[in-house]
Each structure stands twice: as structure tokens, then as C-alpha cells.
Amino acid sequence: MRLLAVDFDYFFPLPQDPGHPEAFLYAWAHFETPYYREAAWEERALAFLLRGLPLPQAQGWEGFWERFTFAPGARLYYADSNALAFHPQVREGVEEVVLYDAHHDAGYRPLGEEPACDDWMVHYARQGARLRVFYPPWRDPALEPEPQVPLAREVDPGGRVEGPFHRVFLCRSGAWVPPWADAAFFAFLAAASLPKVPLEPVAPRAWDLEGLRRRVAEEALGLWIMDALRRSP
Template sequence: MKGYGSQSTKYRLGLLYSFKKEWLNSYTETPRNIEWIWYKRYLESSLRGVDLEKSVGISLRLNNFWDKIREHFSFEKDIEVYVSESHMLSYHIAIKNECEEVYSLDTHADLGYGGISSVSFKLNCANWMGKLLNEGRIKRAHIVYSHHTTEKPEDFKDFNKLFKVRYYNDIDALPNGIYTAAIHICRSGAWTPPWLDDEFFKFVNNLNLPYKVVKLYRRKWDIRKTQLSDLLYYLNFS
């Protein structure tokens, strides 16, 4: 296993030019939260004189992302690559591949929020990593935060006391040669707008590996052809 054992790596495409802290709430992956909510956000921003399509875009940090990944991660031959909406799938990928460690490159740790009791809740996109640790499925979790996270390691004191969790602020802080059995790429549509979906798949395809798409909702975005009745509905739903 080359020292580290079998490991699963995932990354969320969510590096934005203009990060909106008001979008940091937790959301389930439903059409309401990954598509309709963007019409509401767009309309609310328009009322404030802000064109959301122009103010939220892709970070230049993505240009050499996969080169950086290959500097630090050693991919297994015929490695399995998954693309999905929710990070929750990582729980099942880690178990399937008998992973001992998981590296998560994300804005959120997904250990569970509200203390250790959160791992007792039903499996979801916010507690899958904590569940893997609590159930003894993995031995160690590595959290590589994106540059716009608002989380801090001390936010997870309960987990840090009970489990082996390491936190990093940059990919370059990782060692080289991390043996990797699977890769999971998440869109996380509640935080990644639909007008960037084409860019998301460019990002996925730049990995230059075959991949399996799992439960990824196809979003439609055409704000200029949306009927007035629909716009009013999107603006007023909560």
C-alpha cells in the first residue's frame, strides 16, 4: 500500500472570483436547492444592481490544479473516478475501496456540525467524513481547505480529540507520492452556479481519465427566456 494505504481523494469546484458568505448554509441536493435557488440569487442581486453571472466566475487557481494533484498523489492503475452532485457519495467510495485515509480538498470539512453528536444523524453531505471516522471505516482524515473557507480546525475540537484529523491550507503542504485508489469530484450545485456547469465539465475532462457520473442533475440556465410568472415564483420562495 506504499505507506499510506488505500486512499480516496475528492475536490469541490467552488473557487469563485467573488465569494458570497451568505451562501454558506447547509443544503440538501434537490432541484430547489441546486437550480431554483440560483434564479432567486440572481434576481435578488439584480435588484441590488449586481450582475451575478459577471461577479461569480472561475478562479485562476484551477488552471494548473490537476498538475498540482499529480505532484502529490500517485494514482492507482485503472483508478476509478466518480463525478456526482453530493459529497455524500465519498462515504460509499471509501468503504468500497477499503480506504484507510481520505484526502478532502474542499471549503468544508464535512466532519459534522454541532459537535460529535452530528455523526448520529442520517448520512448526509455534511457528516460523511465524521461517520467514516466514527465507524472505524478509515484511520485518518486529511482536510485541505480552499482559500475562501471560513472554517478553522478548532471548530472541530470534539473530532480532533477522538480521531486523527489533519488540516492543511494549501495543496503544496501535502507530501508527495500519496497512493490514491479513487477520485471523487463533486459539483455541489448549491454553491456552484449553473452558468458554470460547462466550466465544471471542462475541469473534470482536464483530468484526462475516464469517469462515472452518479446522480448528477442536469441543470438548465436561461434567465433571459424565463417567464415572468416563474421569475416571481423563484424570487419569493424560501
Template sequence: MPMNLLVVDWDFFFPTPMAGGPPVEHSDLYAWPVADDAVHVELIWLRRVRKFQAVGMPLPRCTGYEGFWDRFRISPRAKVYYADSNAWAGHLFPSNLGGEGPWNYVHLYDAHHDCGYRNNHKSFDQWKAAGRIGAENWMLAHYWNGSKLAVHFPPWRESMERPAESPLIPVGMTIDDGSAPEIVFDAVYLCRSGAWVPSWCDDQFSDFLEACPAQPVQIPQNRWNHPRPDVVRMAELGRSLGPRRGFVQTDT
């Protein structure tokens, strides 16, 4: 029987002007570099929280995730695999569940399409020659294996023109309208997306994972620290202590 994979990136619920969300005051605070390493996702938020606090801007939170799972038909035998990076979704195949062949469909709900970006590779063939699966191109592995792909951008994205998308492969891309594919999903993959979603939203992620009607399974190869360090408390402590003689306060 054909099997289907549902992939959800947590940044789907974190409105970001730089990913096509509506502009906000101090939109420049969201101009974050792409990074996927453990040090980045755990420590860089201290620098970022200080910048929000410096301009007196309330810390943004995730929105719209309540009831998200209710629209989907998820097999009662399904597992929800979770990790920090979406790269691990490129290593998940029906064979992990005792099946064979490609997924029939891979549906991705994400603020980014993860189908390869031309600042990294000029073509799908160039990516194949390199052979590296990362958070920015893992969908290519499923395309190569023969799966049909669909990308759903978050409803807070204002249009498909900003930013303009240019994936390395042909793939259907739409802005989510609240409907759901008329298929049953045999597995779910949930990415915390720690480089894009603040650590002060980790409590919301816990609620979202717990609400998924599938058995949670942590990707064993993934380095997982959850919740991450409380950078809000760390920033407040740093302000209360202030600069001290012989002590250099850094941004990280």
C-alpha cells in the same frame, strides 16, 4: 495494498466570503442556506442571480481550477466518480474497486470540512446512533471505518480562525499551499456542489471533470442534470417580458 481516495468539492474553487474568503461588496448575497435537494440546486439560482443583477454586481465565477489535477499522482486505473452531492463519497470504499478494508487516506479539498457540524449532532457517538450519511458528515463514515483523514481548505480562505471549525472528530485541517500528498490515489470523487456553486459555472465544471486523468463514472443513484437550467437567460427573459396582467412573477 493500501488504497487512497481523493475527494474534491467544486466549491473549493468558488471564493465565498461566508466560508472564509475575503469580504467583497455585497457579501450578504453569499449568505446561502444549506440545502442539498434537487429542486433547490436547480431552481434557487434564479432567485440568486436576480439579486446579483439587482445591485449591478458581476456574476462570480470559479477560479484557480486550471492545472489542479497536475500536482497529484493518480493511478492510471483510477476512476473519477462524480455527482452533485458529497454525500455519495461516504458510500465509496475500496470494496467498490475490488479491494478490502478502509481507505488508507482520504484527502478532501473543500470549502467545508464535512466532518460533522455541532448544529446537527453534539458528538460523533450521537451521529453514529442516528446513522445518517449526508453531505455535511460523510467523512465520519470513513473515520468510523478506520481511514486517516485530511482536509484542505482553499487558498482563498484568509485564516483558520474565520470561520472557526469544530468538527465532531479529530482531523488535520490546513489551508492548501499548492503541494500534494506523497501518495498515489486509487480513486477520485468529484462533487459539483450545486447548492454552493452557481449553475452559471457548469461549463467550468465540465472542463474540470474532463481534465481529470481518470475514467469518469457518474454515481448511478444520483439525480444528474448537467448543465442545469440557464438561469441567467431566464432572468433576462423575465426582465424583458416584465409584469403582465394576470401574471404573478415569483422569485423561484
């Protein structure tokens, strides 16, 4: 049984060079809590808009599913958190996991008893599954710590992928991917021609872009002063 796991943050590129002039705008903390899935994104968006920069968008998801072959009866399970990639309905009988993700999810800290979004691959390793992760072309794998279990890692070369896959898991990763990318996520979900099973409620998040634009007009002067102070010796 082969599982194809896809984290939508694969399609949300971030600057990899700390010297990139906009890298500080992406210096985001990430925790899977309601605040980081929702409220935190307002201030993050405001940082771009106040500087006259477009909001970063999900890219490259169109046509992704066409790269794969799916076995008869395959289903797509989806959730917001990648921790649910080890849900009982997903993990049963899985002997190989092929992950497309900006992170290897094979342990970054002391492991808990229950799977979390950053260590669920370890739990697959414990049940004897073979593991492979493909990073997006924009991601530098050298920026990740070594996984805590054997895991083949490489940058996605593109093109058709050998199959078939018997099961698919997709997560939105709302603490990593902003609400203004939700329309792209749901279009990506709809584009998969497989029966779909939600493992937790996943709905478009509330998002008031016009309200943020009104705040931009009110706060532009303050930002100019802060930026001037930050650049001064």
C-alpha cells in the same frame, strides 16, 4: 488505499469578512434539495444583476489535476452530492482520505445513521481511515466549527501533492455552486485523465440568463427603492 476527494465548491470563493460590502449577497441557505440545487439560484443571480455586478464564478480549477499522481487502475467517481463520497464503490479499502473542500464535512450537527453531505468524513473515521482536509486559499478555517472526529486541517499550500492516489471522488455540490458554473464543472471533470464513473445523474442545469436580464430591466426601480430604505437611518 488513498482516496482523493474534491468538492467543486473549493473553486467558488465567497467573501469571508462579514463587513465586505457584498457579503449580504452571499447570505445563502444551503440544503441538498431540488429547490436549493436549482430554483433558488435564480433569485440569487438576480440580486447581483440588479446591482450591475457580475455573477461570481468558479476560479482556479485549471491545472488542478496536474498536482497529483494516480496509481495504475485509478478511477474517478463523481456525483452532485458529497454524501456519495462514502458510496460502497468509493469507500472499499480506503485507509486515507485527502479532501479539498471549503468545508471539513466532519460533522456539524447530531449525526444520522446514513452519511450526509456534511458528515461523510465521520463515517470514514469510523472505518479507521486517516483524514486530512485542505481548504482553498480564500477560506478562513476559523469560521468552521471543530470537526467531530480527528482530522488534520490546513489551508492548501499549492504545488505538487505526494501520491499516489488509488481512487478519486468529485462532487459538484449543486446547492453550494450555482448553475452558471456548470460549464466550468464539466470542463474540470473532463480535464481529469482518469476513467470516470457517475454515481448519480449529473447534468447541466437549466439556466436562462437572458430571461434574468429581462427581469433586471423590469425590477431595477424597485430595487433602487429597497436599497435606499435599507441605507436610511
